[in-house]
Amino acid sequence: xxxxxxxxxxxxxxxxxxxxxxxxxxxxxxxxxxxxxxxxxxxxxxxxxxxxxxxxxxxxxxxxxxxxxxxxxxxxxxxxxxxxxxxxxxxxxxxxxxxxxxxxxxxxxxxxxxxxxxxxxxxxxxxxxxxxxxxxxxxxxxxxxxxxxxxxxxxxxxxxxxxxxxxxxxxxxxxxxxxxxxxxxxxxxxxxxxxxxxxxxxxxxxxxxxxxxxxxxxxxxxxxxxx
Amino acid sequence: xxxxxxxxxxxxxxxxxxxxxxxxxxxxxxxxxxxxxxxxxxxxxxxxxxxxxxxxxxxxxxxxxxxxxxxxxxxxxxxxxxxxxxxxxxxxxxxxxxxxxxxxxxxxxxxxxxxxxxxxxxxxxxxxxxxxxxxxxxxxxxxxxxxxxxxxxxxxxxxxxxxxxxxxxxxxxxxxxxxxxxxxxxxxxxxxxxxxxxxxxxxxxxxxxxxxxxxxxxxxxxxxxxx
Numbered sequence: 001x002x003x004x005x006x007x008x009x010x011x012x013x014x015x016x017x018x019x020x021x022x023x024x025x026x027x028x029x030x031x032x033x034x035x036x037x038x039x040x041x042x043x044x045x046x047x048x049x050x051x052x053x054x055x056x057x058x059x060x061x062x063x064x065x066x067x068x069x070x071x072x073x074x075x076x077x078x079x080x081x082x083x084x085x086x087x088x089x090x091x092x093x094x095x096x097x098x099x100x101x102x103x104x105x106x107x108x109x110x111x112x113x114x115x116x117x118x119x120x121x122x123x124x125x126x127x128x129x130x131x132x133x134x135x136x137x138x139x140x141x142x143x144x145x146x147x148x149x150x151x152x153x154x155x156x157x158x159x160x161x162x163x164x165x166x167x168x169x170x171x172x173x174x175x176x177x178x179x180x181x182x183x184x185x186x187x188x189x190x191x192x193x194x195x196x197x198x199x200x201x202x203x204x205x206x207x208x209x210x211x212x213x214x215x216x217x218x219x220x221x222x223x224x225x226x227x
Numbered sequence: 228x229x230x231x232x233x234x235x236x237x238x239x240x241x242x243x244x245x246x247x248x249x250x251x252x253x254x255x256x257x258x259x260x261x262x263x264x265x266x267x268x269x270x271x272x273x274x275x276x277x278x279x280x281x282x283x284x285x286x287x288x289x290x291x292x293x294x295x296x297x298x299x300x301x302x303x304x305x306x307x308x309x310x311x312x313x314x315x316x317x318x319x320x321x322x323x324x325x326x327x328x329x330x331x332x333x334x335x336x337x338x339x340x341x342x343x344x345x346x347x348x349x350x351x352x353x354x355x356x357x358x359x360x361x362x363x364x365x366x367x368x369x370x371x372x373x374x375x376x377x378x379x380x381x382x383x384x385x386x387x388x389x390x391x392x393x394x395x396x397x398x399x400x401x402x403x404x405x406x407x408x409x410x411x412x413x414x415x416x417x418x419x420x421x422x423x424x425x426x427x428x429x430x431x432x433x434x435x436x437x438x439x440x441x442x443x444x445x446x447x448x449x450x451x452x453x454x
Contacts, residue, residue, distance in 0.1 A: 058427045095375050148322050149398035149417070150376035171376035190376070191418035192427060200285045200419060 031071075033057075033064045034104055042112035046208040048197045056107070059192055063099030063172070070096055098172035102152060102186060105221075109185050111214035118215035122222050129164040140166045140187070141206050150190040153206075155218070156181030157225040164222075182225040185218045258298075260284075260291045261331055269339035273435040275424045283334070286419055290326030290399070297323055325399035329379060329413060332448075336412050338441035345442035349449050356391040367393045367414070368433050377417040380433075382445070383408030384452040391449075409452040412445045 036056060041049035070092045077085035117133055118126065130136035136155070143166050144153025151170045158165050158181055167181055175183040187209055194205035263283060268276035297319045304312035344350065344360050357363035363382070370393050371380025378397045385392050385408055394408055402410040414436055421432035 054426055062427070091375065148318065149378075191422060195418060195422045199281055200289075 029071075031064050031067050031100055033061050034107065036107050038110075038112050043110060043212045046211045047110075047194070047205075051192075051194065051196050054196075055188075055193060056103075060099070060103040063096045063103065066092065067096040067100050094174075094177075095172050098174040098177070101174045101177075102172055102183075102188070105183055106186050106188055108217045109214055110209075110212050111217070112212065114212040114214045115210065116215070118219060120219065122215065122219040125164050125222065136164075136166070137210060140185075141203075141210075143168045144187045144189055144206050145203050147189050153187040153189065154181065154183055155185040156183055157222060158182075159225065162226075182221070184221045184225065185213065256298075258291050258294050258327055260288050261334065263334050265337075265339050270337060270439045273438045274337075274421070274432075278419075278421065278423050281423075282415075282419060283330075287326070287330040290323045290330065293319065294323040294327050321401075321404075322399050325401040325404070328401045328404075329399055329410075329415070332410055333413050333415055335444045336441055337436075337439050338444070339439065341439040341441045342437065343442070345446060347446065349442065349446040352391050352449065363391075363393070364437060367412075368430075368437075370395045371414045371416055371433050372430050374416050380414040380416065381408065381410055382412040383410055384449060385409075386452065389453075409448070411448045411452065412440065 033056075036052075039049075040052040040056070043052060070089055074086060074089050074093060077089065117123065123133065126133050126136045130139065140153055140155055147153065147168050147170070149170065151168060151173075152175070154167045154169065154175045156165050156167050156175055156179070157163075160180075164184070165181055167175060167179055169175055169178055175181050175186070187206060189202060189206070194202065198205040198208075260283075263279075266276075267279040267283070270279060297316055301313060301316050301320060304316060345353065350360065353360050353363045357366065367380055367382055374380065374395050374397070376397065378395060378400075379402070381394045381396065381402045383392050383394050383402055383406070384390075387407075391411070392408055394402060394406055396402055396405055402408050402413070414433060416429060416433070421429065425432040425435075
C-alpha cells in the first residue's frame with residue numbers, strides 16, 4: 001500500500017513538472033519574421049532589391065532567431081530567480097529585441113506607392129510641431145545622417161506633451177523602450193541598410209528614402225499612439 | 228605725447244594678438260590621410276579593391292577632414308576658456324580622432340605579404356598569454372564578430388601587467404584612449420569594412436583577414452609598447 005502511495009507521489013510530481021513546463025512553453029511567445037507586403041525590388045530605385053533581400057531575409061531574420069534563443073534563456077533564468085544571469089542576458093535582449101521591433105516597424109513605414117506628402121491629422125501635427133513638412137524632413141534627415149556608427153533616425157510621438165519629436169538611437173536601441181517616445185517613422189542607417197547601393201554617401205540614401213515613405217502607415221501609428 | 232603712447236599701446240596690443248594667433252596656428256598640428264604602402268587590390272581575395280578604395284579614400288579621408296575642423300573649433304573654445312563649447316565638441320573629437328587613429332594603425336596591420344604566424348618575441352608573448360597562437364586567433368575572432376553594431380576588435384598590450392589582451396571597442400572609440408591598452412592589431416568590423424564583399428557574413432571576413440595580417444608590424448608595435 002505504501003509502495004503504491006510512493007508510486008502515485010512520483011507520478012504526480014512528474015505530471016506536475018510536465019504541466020509547469022508546458023505552461024511555461026505556452027507562456028513564451030515565439031517571434032517570427034514578418035512578411036513584406038511588397039516584392040524585394042518594389043522600392044527601386046530608392047532602395048534596391050539586393051539590399052531589401054539581405055536586410056529582410058538575413059539581418060532581420062537573425063534578430064528574430066537570436067531573440068527567441070535569448071528569451072528562452074531568460075525564461076530559465078527568471079524561473080530560477082537568477083538575477084546575475086538575467087542581467088547578463090540584457091544586452092542580447094536589447095540588441096535582438098530592438099532589432100526585431102525596429103525592423104518590423106520599418107517594413108511597414110515603406111511602400112512602393114509611398115512618397116509625396118502626408119495629409120490630414122498627421123500633416124496638421126507636423127505643421128504645428130515643426131512649422132512645415134519641409135522643416136520636419138530637414139530636421140529628421142539631419143539627425144539621421146548625424147548618427148555616429150550604427151543606429152536609427154526616428155519621428156516619434158511624445159504622449160506627455162502630445163507633440164511629434166525627432167530623435168535618434170544607437171545600434172538597435174528601440175525608441176519607445178529607450179526614450180518613451182512612440183515610434184511613427186524610422187530610418188535605418190546601419191550601413192547594411194544602404195551601402196551596397198549608396199556606398200559611403202549616407203546623405204543620398206536618406207534623401208532618397210522619402211520617396212518611398214508610407215504616410216498612411218505613419219498616420220495609423222499616430223492615431224494608435226494617441227489612444 | 229600721450230597720443231603717441233596710446234597709439235603705441237594699441238599697436239602693441241594688435242601685434243600681441245597676431246603673435247598669439249600665429250603661435251596657436253603653428254601649434255595646431257594638421258592631420259593628413261596617410262598613404263597605403265600597397266595598391267587597393269593588393270589584399271585580394273581577402274579584402275577586395277573596391278572596399279579598400281572606399282575605406283581609405285572616402286571613410287578615412289572624411290575622419291581626417293572632420294578631425295581637422297573639430298580641432299580648429301576646439302582650439303578657439305580652449306583659447307576662450309569656453310568649457311561648454313569644449314564639452315560639446317568631445318563626441319566629434321572622439322569619433323573623428325578615433326577614426327583617424329584606428330585606421331592609421333589598421334592600414335599598417337595589413338600587407339599583401341602577410342598571413343601565417345608571427346615569430347620571435349611576439350609569438351612567445353602570444354603563447355605565454357593565450358596558450359597558443361590558435362587560441363589567441365579564436366578569442367580575438369570571437370570578440371570581434373560579437374561587436375554589436377559598429378566597432379573594432381583589438382589585440383592590445385597592457386603595460387601594467389606586461390601582458391597581451393583581446394579587447395573590443397564601439398564605434399571609433401580608440402583603444403588606448405578608452406582602455407589604456409596599447410593597440411597592436413585591430414580588425415575593423417564597421418559594415419563598410421566588409422559588406423560589399425562579405426555581405427552580412429561578418430565571420431567569413433574575420434576568418435579571411437588573418438591571411439593578410441602583417442606580423443612584422445604587429446611585432447614592431449609590441450616592441451614600441453614595451454619601451
